[in-house]
């Protein structure tokens with residue numbers, strides 16, 4: 001295999017790495033929307049239009065306005081809460 005093909009193979013191998021999902025938090029968005037891991041009265045992520053549910057009702061999920069964040073609690077809340085339709 002020549003050097004050029006080796007570089008192509010290395011590139012292909014690297015491209016596969018993002019397939020593995022890591023738990024991640026979008027700290028910038030959490031801070032700007034004052035996210036907390038507790039409900040705000042009746043307002044909580046699990047009844048917010050932006051929430052992306054995890055595997056079960058109790059699992060961490062995501063939020064449509066927190067790109068890349070996989071650690072949003074169903075019982076969390078923030079100032080961007082909006083009622084799920």
Ligand code: SF4
Nearest residue numbers: 045048050051063078
């Ligand atoms: S917008 Fe706020 S309250 Fe709604 S799911 Fe995202 S983090 Fe939770």
